Amino acid sequence: MQTLLALVLTLVYFPGGGWQESEARAAAAQAGQILGQCGIAPVTIELVRADVDARFRVFHTPSSRELARTLQPGKPAVFFVDGTRQRPAFEAEAIGRGNSRSRPELRDTVWVIKGARDLEIAIAHELAHVLMDSGEHSEEPGNLMRDETAPENTRLSAAQCARLRDTGFANGLLVPERR
Numbered sequence: 001m002q003t004l005l006a007l008v009l010t011l012v013y014f015p016g017g018g019w020q021e022s023e024a025r026a027a028a029a030q031a032g033q034i035l036g037q038c039g040i041a042p043v044t045i046e047l048v049r050a051d052v053d054a055r056f057r058v059f060h061t062p063s064s065r066e067l068a069r070t071l072q073p074g075k076p077a078v079f080f081v082d083g084t085r086q087r088p089a090f091e092a093e094a095i096g097r098g099n100s101r102s103r104p105e106l107r108d109t110v111w112v113i114k115g116a117r118d119l120e121i122a123i124a125h126e127l128a129h130v131l132m133d134s135g136e137h138s139e140e141p142g143n144l145m146r147d148e149t150a151p152e153n154t155r156l157s158a159a160q161c162a163r164l165r166d167t168g169f170a171n172g173l174l175v176p177e178r179r
């Protein structure tokens with residue numbers, strides 16, 4: 001039997017922003033349940049309330065680097081932002097190791113924009129990118145890593161789970177669950 005792995009997820013929530021704290025917590029917990037198929041225990045949530053200037057509530061590499069540098073959140077971290085200034089503008093975005101060389105503060109973070117569709121699936125998808133440290137997508141029907149998120153796309157293959165567990169563990173993002 002495979003060891004159950006624990007995921008401690010830091011949520012960065014902005015009081016006064018577009019998200020409700022309860023909404024962020026619920027979506028993160030549901031995203032964790034989707035990753036449960038890979039032997040990940042229900043997530044432990046650590047909430048960071050970022051009472052910061054409104055400009056930091058929008059994802060944009062320069063200001064978001066500054067924010068992450070100041071907050072130093074535990075990783076992986078999910079930021080619940082109001083919008084994005086990135087182009088192309090994604091509803092949700094992940095920054096792993098491979099795409100963070102020029103922006104190390106953003107390593108192992110996920111950014112979700114208010115109004116993102118299929119929220120818990122989008123978060124699970126982006127977290128899977130971070131945990132696998134891979135930007136790869138799958139063509140398989142019903143797979144969580146399909147390019148487009150959809151309510152029915154929730155499955156991960158055995159190979160994807162193995163990579164998620166091994167890489168996530170190697171990068172210190174997953175730890176053996178203590179009973």
Ligand SMILES: [Zn+2]
Binds near residue numbers: 125137
């Ligand atoms: Zn993706």
